[in-house]
Amino acid sequence: MNSAGGRCHDNARCEGMWAQMKEELLYGRHYTKKMTVEEVKTLIFRYFIGYWNNRRICSANKGLTLMVKRQR
Numbered sequence: 001m002n003s004a005g006g007r008c009h010d011n012a013r014c015e016g017m018w019a020q021m022k023e024e025l026l027y028g029r030h031y032t033k034k035m036t037v038e039e040v041k042t043l044i045f046r047y048f049i050g051y052w053n054n055r056r057i058c059s060a061n062k063g064l065t066l067m068v069k070r071q072r
Helices: 008-026 037-052 066-071
Strands: none
Touching: 008 037
């Protein structure tokens, strides 16, 4: 909840993004308990820069990736 009055849905988009990232990137693909912190940071950074911002299909963009939507 935020500090300005307890609106619990203010974090919904952020929490949804983290849940989707964990499902697509980590669960069943990488065993993070054996990775160093730097390796996990690099993995997450590459996911957001390389995939999330450029190649992920977004239903709000009528099935286009964000990069294609920006170019149009």
